[in-house]
Amino acid sequence: MSCPSGGTGEVPTILHVIHFNVVSGIMPLSVKRAIIMNRRFVRQICPDYVKMGSCESADNCPLRHDSNYLRICPKFLQNICLLGEQRCPLAHVLDPCRIPQCVYFTKGTCSRSGCNFLHIKYPHGTPACQDFLIGRCEKGSCCKKRHIWRGELDLSKTEKSKSVPQSVTKNEDIAKESEQLGSLRNAKVVPDFIPFHISDD
Template sequence: KYCKIYNKFGKCHKGSKCPDLHDPEKVSVCTRFLRGSCTITNCPFSHKVTKDKMPTCIHYLRGMCVRVNCPYNHVNVGQSAEICRDFLAGHCSMGDQCKKKHILVCPDFSQTGSCFLANNCPMRHVRRKQKRSENSFKNRSPGNVASKKDVR
């Protein structure tokens, strides 16, 4: 089996003593490289764009991707799809055929709104936007009108 630490970070503290496979082709893609800002000499992360390492294009999911030859995966997954833990570990063998989200956020926080690692979690914690019901606007009395600050 592949070493999840090596796949995720491009290095493993166990080195050659690690019982798992260290395959450079399975190392996660460098997010700085994707933004065009990686200046690290001998960066441990991959600078190869392949479907099994690429995040899902958030602009595509919103129907707004206008990039010609966009390197990100253009895959429709449902809003309720869970986050792919294989992708977070650096490599998902399903690539753009995977039915889970390939995004770089904490899967525990995304599902439950909490993470046992709290501030020590290396992943981003993103809160889902709550939809306001139409009734919250209809039930307001004329004297209780929301200010611009209240409505977002």
């Protein structure tokens, strides 16, 4: 899968005349301020719309509903979506900027011929791509970070957190066993000398 040259998403433009010094490569302070102000006015992408294709607020949502950020239908990627492009609320396109990595390929168990998911192995500990979590990454398969959906990211975090309580429960079991065996604090001290009495009878 080749790297994308760019998306068709909504790209904010700066409505200012920018004077850039090509020789020095220094951007004037006024241009930097214009870029910062422009970013503030750009509406963020609605995460509910990206994930489900709809939002409870609908047209009243203060966030942006951009179809170029809409999640690709996972069943479409597996060629098993029965709803079709017209009825399915998710995207039915093979946009490299929105295709996630193949979970089975990362585990070395993908046996699907012509798998539409991203077949890339990342080094251990590679962080998730924040742009992809929002909805799309213009770098596509050339991105150095993991292209993973938020649900899978939360699942991996949960699996990591489960490994911590196991050690805690082991320590608790050891403590219970020691209590059953008895504590030395409650044990009676045996005297060094025990008197031995013999009766005259």
